[in-house]
Amino acid sequence: MLVEFGLIEEAQKGDASAFNQIVSAYRRRILGTISRIISRPEDVEDVAQEVFVRLYFSLEQLRTPEVFEPWLYRLTVNACYDYLRKSKRKPEFRMSDLSEQQVMMADAAAGSRFEGDESEKRRNREMVAELLGAVSEEDRILLTLKEVEGLSLKDLEKIYDVNENALKVRLFRARQRVLKKHEEQLRRSGELKDRKTVTGAPGTSAKTSEAKG
């Protein structure tokens, strides 16, 4: 727990400064979780603020301060669901949507800014974002909480209000779906490498030399 139980009780009684302290203690963690669930960095703060507004209006319903953290995560998950449902209407921009030439240009542009490690991190981010973007909202959020945020099954039980076995089954299925996507991803990147090798040979196509230029 990042705050003491007494502070939560004070906030429940309507103490604004206690609520401010709770916001200060948890905002970074909540922002981090949301940023790893939704793919638009410009909307992360907006969703996080919505989480704390919901927290403020429902704080009095919290029966025991012991379950505060899972409960805050539940609010976060619900806010993310709402956001993802709304944003379904908006087309999402991903690296995987770009053509090969655009990816190479983006890589070249990014390469000048990020060197070595940074570039590796960026590739990993894009890879996982693509994987999580290819599965359902439910799978994405569940896997992010378990695998990325590192929450235990016990925590997830409290957040989702389901028993451990049901949760294991859901996790297994979600993992299988992501693995399938990952295999596809690896196959595709293998194909892309092969294509680059072929086009990199003497007598390359106009498209490739244009991209290089």
Next chain:
Amino acid sequence: MSDLQRLAGGIMMKFSNSMQPDDSSDDRLVKLFRAYRAAMPDPEPGANFTPGVWARIEQRRASSNWFGRFAKGLAAAAVAAYVILAMMAASPQDPVFLNGTYVDALVTDHNSKLEPYHLDRVAQISTDLDSEHQSLEIE
């Protein structure tokens, strides 16, 4: 332990064994997610984060107050309409229906249905016809 319990245990064991994914691919995925976590540190909140939260809280409070006032007004209007309708329903009707016997009520109802053929109206019509007949005869 009954046979049924043993059977259920066996099924559960088979199911949990079949749920064990391929170790290498699972490890690969776990590593990928760990690397992702390391590559995505928690972002720093903006300076206006907490004031923004309070602004939203105030905004929501104001809109819920407006809704509350609207709901109260609507409830008051509904009560007023109910009282008016109740008063209209309670206003005195024809005393025959309220105080007379069942037969009296039937008679009153029957008479009101015969209204167009009432005797004094028939007498009036016949007088008119007679005067018309006389005038024709004079011609």
